[in-house]
Amino acid sequence: xxxxxxxxxxxxxxxxxxxxxxxxxxxxxxxxxxxxxxxxxxxxxxxxxxxxxxxxxxxxxxxxxxxxxxxxxxxxxxxxxxxxxxxxxxxxxxxxxxxxxxxxxxxxxxxxx
Amino acid sequence: xxxxxxxxxxxxxxxxxxxxxxxxxxxxxxxxxxxxxxxxxxxxxxxxxxxxxxxxxxxxxxxxxxxxxxxxxxxxxxxxxxxxxxxxxxxxxxxxxxxxxxxxxxxxxx
Numbered sequence: 175x176x177x178x179x180x181x182x183x184x185x186x187x188x189x190x191x192x193x194x195x196x197x198x199x200x201x202x203x204x205x206x207x208x209x210x211x212x213x214x215x216x217x218x219x220x221x222x223x224x225x226x227x228x229x230x231x232x233x234x235x236x237x238x239x240x241x242x243x244x245x246x247x248x249x250x251x252x253x254x255x256x257x258x259x260x261x262x263x264x265x266x267x268x269x270x271x272x273x274x275x276x277x278x279x280x281x282x283x284x285x286x287x
Numbered sequence: 288x289x290x291x292x293x294x295x296x297x298x299x300x301x302x303x304x305x306x307x308x309x310x311x312x313x314x315x316x317x318x319x320x321x322x323x324x325x326x327x328x329x330x331x332x333x334x335x336x337x338x339x340x341x342x343x344x345x346x347x348x349x350x351x352x353x354x355x356x357x358x359x360x361x362x363x364x365x366x367x368x369x370x371x372x373x374x375x376x377x378x379x380x381x382x383x384x385x386x387x388x389x390x391x392x393x394x395x396x397x
Contacts, residue, residue, distance in 0.1 A: 205383060216291070216376065216387040217331075224383055232384065264330065274318045274380040280330040 176200050178279035180265050186285045187255045195250040195282050197265030203277070204270040206248035207232075208240060210261040211281075217264065223248055224270055255286045289314045291379050293388035300367055301396050308362040308391045310377030315355045322351050322362050323376040325390070331376065335362070367395045 178199045187193055199206065204225045209217040209232075219232030223242040237259060239251045252259055265279045290313045300306050310320070319338045323331040335344045335351040337360070343352040348365040364371060372395050377388040 214389055216389040219384060222383050274385070275333065275336050276321065276378070276385060277333065278331040
């Protein structure tokens with residue numbers, strides 16, 4: 175019973191490099207989310223996918239792209255990484271339409287030098 | 288725009304003490320309020336979810352209340368233990384956009 179699985183768990187990039195964070199859930203949830211967590215700021219929503227085939231911007235989408243590959247998988251791509259994108263990234267999923275309970279992965283710690 | 292505030296930012300208590308963590312939010316049009324626990328370097332574990340039509344939820348030593356009209360929620364932890372040491376996050380769901388507070392870092396001294 176894996177829940178939400180994120181890969182990789184740790185990554186170090188140089189400024190300007192690109193990378194993709196992968197997320198998969200096995201709870202048959204319709205909705206998936208990407209958050210970033212920075213010290214003292216709580217979690218902020220980057221992008222979300224309400225259902226397969228749709229994606230929408232959250233609070234801090236600049237510098238990121240997402241792909242909802244299928245119902246299970248939702249990836250986050252950094253096309254040209256910047257030091258300001260150093261953060262811990264969390265993927266989450268929920269059922270759409272209520273009760274909107276979020277289930278989180280273990281996180282991916284990204285450092286951009 | 289929904290804003291979520293948690294007070295205090297940090298709290299240190301002796302083992303066995305009962306304690307209350309506070310969460311306030313600015314927009315009462317919510318679907319639910321969720322309390323999470325986060326251990327250092329780990330993900331978020333859901334503790335309690337209170338739907339907008341509910342007033343409180345209980346799980347073991349934890350009790351969470353919700354007062355939408357005043358924009359407040361509290362998480363009550365009874366008989367605290369060193370294993371309760373963690374950061375506690377409050378999150379308010381307005382549909383697809385759940386807004387998080389910055390958390391309260393709790394340290395329970397043995």
